[in-house]
Amino acid sequence: MAERTVTLLIVDDHPVVRDGLRGMFASSSGFEVLGEAANGAEGVALAARLDPDVVLMDLRMPGGGGVDAISELIRRGLRCKVLVLTTYDTDSDTLPAIEAGATGYLLKDAPRDELFTAVRAAAEGRTVLSPAVASRLVSRVRAPGNEPLSGREREVLRLVAKGTSNREIASVLFISEATVKTHLTHIYGKLGVKDRAAAVAVAYDRGILG
Incomplete structure (x- = not known):
């Protein structure tokens, strides 16, 4: 039985990254990229219009960052799941994104197959965390009150x-x-x-x- 096609919206301020991701998903059956946005505000507007299954969201973008966009998507009650795809794995990036409502958090150096698997998992509402991010969160939970403020x-x-x-x-x-x-x-x-x-x-x- 064929897997259903997962629809995607790519939100990243770097055109080269968007092109690369679009090409990667286009070369694999089972995914369809509905659109691209260069910042969080554009991403929210497109998500509302295109109704993707998953939004691939960068975090630090001029003109509207990822955390605010995730919060707004949740506030609007849109059905899309957000999978953060970023180069940053610090607590000051990871925790706000997850608390805002991101379903998953991957780093941009993730292998292609891991990204595909993560997108499918996110579409099904399952949490996906890169190993580095998961270990940071576990450490944070085990040692509350000892972490320095950003x-x-x-x-x-x-x-x-x-x-x-x-x-x-x-x-x-x-x-x-x-x-x-x-x-x-x-x-x-x-x-x-x-x-x-x-x-x-x-x-x-x-x-x-x-």
Whole structure:
């Protein structure tokens, strides 16, 4: 029995990467690339119009990053699954993407067959993580409260300490409110706290805020 065709949308700011991915999927039966976008905002608009099974999403793109796009796809209730395909495997990239709602996270050096398998798994709603990302997540879960804050997380925390609202933080840092909330979630997890006041108190106690 033939496998059903999985439809795809490719979101990446590099034309060469998009061309390469399109060519790769075109050369294999069972996949159809419905469209391409150069940033997250374009990707959301195309996903709403084309209704793909899977969105292959890069993370860091001028004009609209992947995490905000994933959050917006979820907010709109679109049925597509998001498979992050990026060169970055740091916690500050991995965790926001997964918490925003990505079904899977692969690095761009993944072998072709692994990518095909991951896309099929994502289309079925199964979680796919590259080995490097999976091991980082396991380490993070096993050792909560010991991980250093990223530079952006420190910026957010400094503004929280000044009593700045999420909307104001978003405006100051030129990010979305959804991204601010994601950063706060990571900050709480890293500091082992559950709210803003506790985060600020622990940060002062540990010397993170001076």
